[in-house]
Amino acid sequence: MIPSKSFSVLCLVLFCVMGCSTSIPSIYCYSVNLENVNCTWNCIHSGGNFTFRSKFEGETHSGCPAYQYKDGCSVGCIFPSIQNRFTSLYTTLSNGTALRNQTHDIRNDVKLHPPQNLTALGNSSVGDISLQWNFSKPALEKCVESNVAYRKDSGEWQSSSVLLPGSTSYTLAKVSQTQTYIFRVRCRIASQCAESKLWSDWSTAVSWGPLKPSASAETPVRNVLLMVFGVVTLAIILVIMVRVLLECERIKVIFVPVVPDPTRKLNDLFYEFGGNVEGWVRISPELREAFEPDFTEATCAVRESKPTV
Ligand SMILES: *[C@@H]1O[C@H](CO)[C@@H](O)[C@H](O)[C@H]1NC(C)=O
Numbered sequence: 007m008i009p010s011k012s013f014s015v016l017c018l019v020l021f022c023v024m025g026c027s028t029s030i031p032s033i034y035c036y037s038v039n040l041e042n043v044n045c046t047w048n049c050i051h052s053g054g055n056f057t058f059r060s061k062f063e064g065e066t067h068s069g070c071p072a073y074q075y076k077d078g079c080s081v082g083c084i085f086p087s088i089q090n091r092f093t094s095l096y097t098t099l100s101n102g103t104a105l106r107n108q109t110h111d112i113r114n115d116v117k118l119h120p121p122q123n124l125t126a127l128g129n130s131s132v133g134d135i136s137l138q139w140n141f142s143k144p145a146l147e148k149c150v151e152s153n154v155a156y157r158k159d160s161g162e163w164q165s166s167s168v169l170l171p172g173s174t175s176y177t178l179a180k181v182s183q184t185q186t187y188i189f190r191v192r193c194r195i196a197s198q199c200a201e202s203k204l205w206s207d208w209s210t211a212v213s214w215g216p217l218k219p220s221a222s223a224e225t226p227v228r229n230v231l232l233m234v235f236g237v238v239t240l241a242i243i244l245v246i247m248v249r250v251l252l253e254c255e256r257i258k259v260i261f262v263p264v265v266p267d268p269t270r271k272l273n274d275l276f277y278e279f280g281g282n283v284e285g286w287v288r289i290s291p292e293l294r295e296a297f298e299p300d301f302t303e304a305t306c307a308v309r310e311s312k313p314t315v
């Protein structure tokens with residue numbers, strides 16, 4: 007038995023010999039939402055337009071109903087598929103003189119339509135955002151798994167893990183209450199139903215938030231007004247302060263006497279008042295009375311208590 011690795015190398019060499027010698031490009035086919043098949047090949051300008059024919063196993067060959075062109079060169083064909091993606095597909099591409107036959111297994115090459123009707127609903131009391139969406143027919147819902155991605159404002163996309171097949175809802179908990187979230191979902195056939203290698207395109211994005219309006223989310227006009235008001239107020243305060251400062255300087259000059267000579271005062275204390283500080287400081291009689299104690303406290307007899315046995 008030939009080891010699989012050398013077998014595939016052999017196949018590659020054989021294909022190259024066939025493909026290179028005929029210069030008929032190879033074809034890649036995938037199922038579009040289990041409804042159509044999209045087969046593509048590289049344009050070869052010198053080779054003219056190719057003729058594409060295909061058939062599913064057990065059917066008869068048919069021509070291409072809708073060629074795809076790029077820069078005036080045929081690059082693909084889209085044709086209706088039969089429901090059973092496990093059936094082998096045979097294709098033939100020819101330029102009139104040379105042709106190339108291929109057999110395709112598209113069971114793992116299914117590209118579903120992106121999820122539809124994605125809706126987001128935030129709950130500010132719980133602090134989460136719930137998403138819901140729908141899958142397009144004809145894929146069975148229980149065969150389709152989803153992948154949710156979200157980003158905050160202009161941040162990076164973050165991806166959820168792949169959800170269980172058939173689930174069409176997702177809840178993002180503990181969301182920031184002051185930011186806008188943007189969501190999108192994609193889907194594919196789950197492994198339970200022969201997993202597809204291909205994800206659908208992303209759904210149209212929906213946004214939600216902020217759950218609570220942030221304090222800075224004011225109208226620009228109001229911000230400008232606030233700024234002007236602030237600047238004017240500051241200017242007025244500044245002018246007042248400068249004026250008060252100037253006034254104070256003047257008041258000081260008028261009212262505040264030159265620093266008194268303490269020795270003269272102290273001489274008074276000793277020669278005139280004979281050391282009587284209270285008289286010297288000239289405390290008013292009322293104030294002096296206020297310092298006199300005007301209450302008597304009853305003496306309280308204290309005795310050591312004998313311990314009771
Ligand atoms: C088809 O391709 C072969 C191999 O490249 C080439 O020899 C032949 O001229 C091509 N025929 C036409 C009609 O272009």
Ligand SMILES: *[C@@H]1O[C@H](CO)[C@@H](O)[C@H](O)[C@H]1NC(C)=O
Pocket residue numbers: 038044045046082084
């Ligand atoms: C078919 O597949 C090609 C290559 O992936 C892509 O560029 C093209 O848009 C597809 N056409 C349709 C109608 O899906």
Ligand SMILES: *[C@@H]1O[C@H](CO)[C@@H](O)[C@H](O)[C@H]1NC(C)=O
Pocket residue numbers: 051054055075078079080
């Ligand atoms: C291929 O077909 C397209 C559309 O019919 C045409 O515009 C183009 O000229 C053709 N190219 C060649 C090389 O025949």
Ligand SMILES: *[C@@H]1O[C@H](CO)[C@@H](O)[C@H](O)[C@H]1NC(C)=O
Pocket residue numbers: 098105106107
């Ligand atoms: C390609 O397939 C067609 C129809 O199935 C067949 O008539 C033809 O001989 C095949 N050619 C090659 C080179 O395999």
Ligand SMILES: *[C@@H]1O[C@H](CO)[C@@H](O)[C@H](O)[C@H]1NC(C)=O
Pocket residue numbers: 128129130131132
């Ligand atoms: C938010 O969640 C609470 C608790 O689950 C629920 O009672 C309330 O109805 C929800 N509000 C909205 C708007 O969905």
Ligand SMILES: *[C@@H]1O[C@H](CO)[C@@H](O)[C@H](O)[C@H]1NC(C)=O
Pocket residue numbers: 122123140141142143
């Ligand atoms: C999406 O919503 C529209 C309108 O509500 C509805 O007609 C359509 O069937 C929905 N799509 C899916 C896949 O449920």
Ligand SMILES: CC(=O)N[C@H]1CO[C@H](CO)[C@@H](O)[C@@H]1O
Pocket residue numbers: 122123124125138139140
């Ligand atoms: C978001 C959305 O459109 N959901 C719908 C998905 O399909 C079911 C059944 O048709 C509807 O009940 C949902 O409203």
